[in-house]
Amino acid sequence: xxxxxxxxxxxASEKRIVLLVLDGLGGLSIEPxxxxxxxxxxxxxxxxxxSEGMLGQTIPIRPGISPGSGPAHLALFGYDPIQYxxxxxxxxxxxxxxxxxxxxxxxxxxxxxxxANGNIVDRRAGRISSQQAAPLVERLKTISLPGLSTEVSLxxxxxxxxxxxxxxxxxxxxxxxxxxxxxxPLPAVARTPESESTADLFNQWIAKAFEVLSDDxxxxxxxxxxxxxxxxLPSFQSSYGLNPVCISVYPMYRGVSRLVGMKVVEFDGEQPxxxxxxxxxxxxxxxxxFIHIKKTDSKGEDGDFEGKAKxxxxxxxxxxxxxxxxxxxxxxxxxxxxxxxxxxxxWHPVPFMLWAPATVRPDDQTKFGExxxxxxxxxxxxxxxxxxxxxxxxxxxxxxxx
Amino acid sequence: xxxxxxxxxxxASEKRIVLLVLDGLGGLSIEPxxxxxxxxxxxxxxxxxxSEGMLGQTIPIRPGISPGSGPAHLALFGYDPIQYxxxxxxxxxxxxxxxxxxxxxxxxxxxxxxxANGNIVDRRAGRISSQQAAPLVERLKTISLPGLSTEVSLxxxxxxxxxxxxxxxxxxxxxxxxxxxxxxPLPAVARTPESESTADLFNQWIAKAFEVLSDDxxxxxxxxxxxxxxxxLPSFQSSYGLNPVCISVYPMYRGVSRLVGMKVVEFDGEQPxxxxxxxxxxxxxxxxxFIHIKKTDSKGEDGDFEGKAKxxxxxxxxxxxxxxxxxxxxxxxxxxxxxxxxxxxxWHPVPFMLWAPATVRPDDQTKFGExxxxxxxxxxxxxxxxxxxxxxxxxxxxxxxx
Numbered sequence: 001x002x003x004x005x006x007x008x009x010x011x012a013s014e015k016r017i018v019l020l021v022l023d024g025l026g027g028l029s030i031e032p033x034x035x036x037x038x039x040x041x042x043x044x045x046x047x048x049x050x051s052e053g054m055l056g057q058t059i060p061i062r063p064g065i066s067p068g069s070g071p072a073h074l075a076l077f078g079y080d081p082i083q084y085x086x087x088x089x090x091x092x093x094x095x096x097x098x099x100x101x102x103x104x105x106x107x108x109x110x111x112x113x114x115x116a117n118g119n120i121v122d123r124r125a126g127r128i129s130s131q132q133a134a135p136l137v138e139r140l141k142t143i144s145l146p147g148l149s150t151e152v153s154l155x156x157x158x159x160x161x162x163x164x165x166x167x168x169x170x171x172x173x174x175x176x177x178x179x180x181x182x183x184x185p186l187p188a189v190a191r192t193p194e195s196e197s198t199a200d201l202f203n204q205w206i207a208k209a210f211e212v213l214s215d216d217x218x219x220x221x222x223x224x225x226x227x228x229x230x231x232x233l234p235s236f237q238s239s240y241g242l243n244p245v246c247i248s249v250y251p252m253y254r255g256v257s258r259l260v261g262m263k264v265v266e267f268d269g270e271q272p273x274x275x276x277x278x279x280x281x282x283x284x285x286x287x288x289x290f291i292h293i294k295k296t297d298s299k300g301e302d303g304d305f306e307g308k309a310k311x312x313x314x315x316x317x318x319x320x321x322x323x324x325x326x327x328x329x330x331x332x333x334x335x336x337x338x339x340x341x342x343x344x345x346x347w348h349p350v351p352f353m354l355w356a357p358a359t360v361r362p363d364d365q366t367k368f369g370e371x372x373x374x375x376x377x378x379x380x381x382x383x384x385x386x387x388x389x390x391x392x393x394x395x396x397x398x399x400x401x402x
Numbered sequence: 403x404x405x406x407x408x409x410x411x412x413x414a415s416e417k418r419i420v421l422l423v424l425d426g427l428g429g430l431s432i433e434p435x436x437x438x439x440x441x442x443x444x445x446x447x448x449x450x451x452x453s454e455g456m457l458g459q460t461i462p463i464r465p466g467i468s469p470g471s472g473p474a475h476l477a478l479f480g481y482d483p484i485q486y487x488x489x490x491x492x493x494x495x496x497x498x499x500x501x502x503x504x505x506x507x508x509x510x511x512x513x514x515x516x517x518a519n520g521n522i523v524d525r526r527a528g529r530i531s532s533q534q535a536a537p538l539v540e541r542l543k544t545i546s547l548p549g550l551s552t553e554v555s556l557x558x559x560x561x562x563x564x565x566x567x568x569x570x571x572x573x574x575x576x577x578x579x580x581x582x583x584x585x586x587p588l589p590a591v592a593r594t595p596e597s598e599s600t601a602d603l604f605n606q607w608i609a610k611a612f613e614v615l616s617d618d619x620x621x622x623x624x625x626x627x628x629x630x631x632x633x634x635l636p637s638f639q640s641s642y643g644l645n646p647v648c649i650s651v652y653p654m655y656r657g658v659s660r661l662v663g664m665k666v667v668e669f670d671g672e673q674p675x676x677x678x679x680x681x682x683x684x685x686x687x688x689x690x691x692f693i694h695i696k697k698t699d700s701k702g703e704d705g706d707f708e709g710k711a712k713x714x715x716x717x718x719x720x721x722x723x724x725x726x727x728x729x730x731x732x733x734x735x736x737x738x739x740x741x742x743x744x745x746x747x748x749w750h751p752v753p754f755m756l757w758a759p760a761t762v763r764p765d766d767q768t769k770f771g772e773x774x775x776x777x778x779x780x781x782x783x784x785x786x787x788x789x790x791x792x793x794x795x796x797x798x799x800x801x802x803x804x
Binding site: 004359362363376397 | 430431434435438459463464465466467468469470471472473474483484487488490741744746747748749750751772773776777781782
């Protein structure tokens with residue numbers, strides 16, 4: 001349980017919480033004294049909410065730690081990623097709807113290009129499209145191993161997920177991606193004696209995969225990483241008494257949401273307004289709405305400062321649709337920072353806004369941005385505190401002790 | 403020990419620390435952008451101290467958690483209430499001077515009104531006065547059980563404390579208050595096999611109590627709650643090397659102070675100036691003074707914004723008496739927030755001021771209030787850090803390591 005002291009305090013409530021996550025929201029100035037991406041963006045709606053609400057900054061994992069997307073979201077959901085380690089294989093598999101049960105082992109796969117000697121010449125197989133990868137994944141699905149079942153699913157472009165289902169499979173296995181070209185993929189090597197037989201099974205699967213892929217020009221090889229099994233996380237429902245739903249375009253975020261027991265909804269479109277419309281569709285069926293916006297992070301990774309600011313402006317422009325639903329508690333934040341300046345995830349604290357008209361103690365900040373957040377009344381705090389704060393402002397927690 | 407690393411660092415000192423707790427001090431604005439209770443109050447003395455001292459905000463238990471009075475004070479004293487769980491029975495009993503030793507079990511009692519069928523019609527017996535309750539408590543004192551001794555004491559109005567003293571009594575017993583009217587009081591039910599014989603003893607005591615109360619018009623029944631035994635807390639003296647005293651009008655706060663080994667002084671009057679005069683009386687005998695003001699919380703619970711501000715003004719007006727004693731370290735804070743807007747304890751951070759002329763690093767804040775505290779140099783921190791900070795500013799801690 002993320003917080004042992006919370007379940008005994010839970011109180012029934014009709015109040016609804018929205019956690020709107022702009023992936024990689026935190027940024028940096030590209031010139032001394034200049035604005036960050038969020039500060040450069042014109043965000044009249046968020047600025048109004050900031051005036052009425054409270055600001056602060058979250059530390060995603062620990063100070064100085066740049067988180068991956070999985071751990072950063074787990075932290076936002078209150079599950080300390082230092083305590084709850086979850087492999088990329090499980091995250092990706094869940095993201096594309098492949099369940100990973102106890103005893104199963106999942107891995108994330110990359111197609112790659114091998115030369116005549118079996119050395120890697122392109123670790124991402126020329127970044128083939130999803131369309132190009134789909135028939136290759138079909139070939140991988142034909143592979144069978146004695147005594148167990150396997151499932152493979154396309155993730156996106158050159159990425160796929162594979163799950164071996166058996167009894168007592170163990171996942172302490174090193175990645176087969178050598179992280180460079182000019183050398184062959186590594187074999188699956190067990191880190192513990194208990195994982196050796198599972199590593200053998202994966203090596204058999206890999207050998208058969210190389211056979212079925214051998215005549216493809218670009219994707220004639222593959223690497224596997226993030227071997228992992230069911231983390232058996234306590235559910236959001238049992239931890240917080242919430243009936244949560246995930247609204248996300250990208251598989252990874254759906255995966256991590258499923259791991260904590262969120263329902264994941266299907267919807268058309270990829271824009272913020274499409275996501276907010278999806279929230280409206282299920283508004284009466286849930287009381288916690290995790291809405292994930294991916295493109296802030298993508299633009300940050302691309303080093304596209306203005307592009308990231310535009311994405312934020314797009315979310316701001318769509319916000320009235322979400323506000324029309326009358327959430328009782330609205331949190332707008334990121335899972336981590338992805339400053340365009342750095343073109344990567346970073347460890348910088350993440351802007352955080354909590355708006356809850358009935359119970360906020362407003363600070364005197366009037367804009368949503370890194371500087372105002374650094375001066376906000378919530379101060380700097382761990383992302384793990386996000387859900388407990390939301391529960392409190394939703395009137396969902398009884399007093400602790402008499 | 404609250405902080406294992408502190409006792410080896412303790413250094414003898416003559417310096418005196420005052421912890422002035424205005425119960426439920428933290429508040430909220432009642433109109434958008436308006437002042438909180440503390441900000442609305444005219445507090446020239448506190449404002450001067452704030453100018454000279456340092457401000458911050460404490461998190462009483464954990465973010466989002468609204469604390470009861472017992473846990474909130476334990477936290478201020480440095481004892482993490484998540485780690486040190488203490489029942490209401492023990493707190494109340496200690497508050498009225500009933501010691502609860504190992505093997506004893508204490509409970510908090512409420513007189514209630516039963517109808518002819520034994521169903522509760524008033525859970526607080528019409529809120530009878532202490533004067534009305536006193537003879538009823540005398541009747542309860544006449545009850546004897548074979549093989550053990552019992553003690554009963556009036557707490558206030560319809561509330562009393564009862565302690566069963568025996569050998570190996572166990573306190574895992576559910577409250578007998580059904581929390582509603584129209585049904586009879588519940589029997590004492592053990593949650594563990596080890597507590598069953600103790601629950602039986604309490605049920606015998608309850609049966610006899612119903613007999614001796616049966617002819618009273620209002621208080622012909624009772625309920626018990628917070629069954630608990632000696633928490634065996636490490637003392638303030640051994641934890642911090644301090645010789646502490648509690649100055650409080652209300653029993654609960656005396657109780658929690660006794661639990662950590664504070665001396666509790668008797669004094670006349672209920673006003674801040676009476677409490678400060680009591681501190682003056684024992685000024686030379688102690689080096690740590692916990693002074694508790696209750697009425698800020700009471701007014702907050704009543705939803706009386708202006709009343710709460712007036713109480714704060716009253717404390718401020720009396721402050722010169724306290725300052726005339728020349729404390730070396732003065733902390734003014736609350737145990738939690740009780741915003742009049744919410745009429746209840748809340749999870750909001752608590753204004754905190756530390757004044758210590760010899761060692762403060764002043765921030766640029768010039769008023770005592772929620773907004774200045776949110777901008778103060780102490781930042782947001784857990785209430786558990788209060789005593790270590792006080793010890794440091796009193797020159798009572800050696801350097802850690804060479």
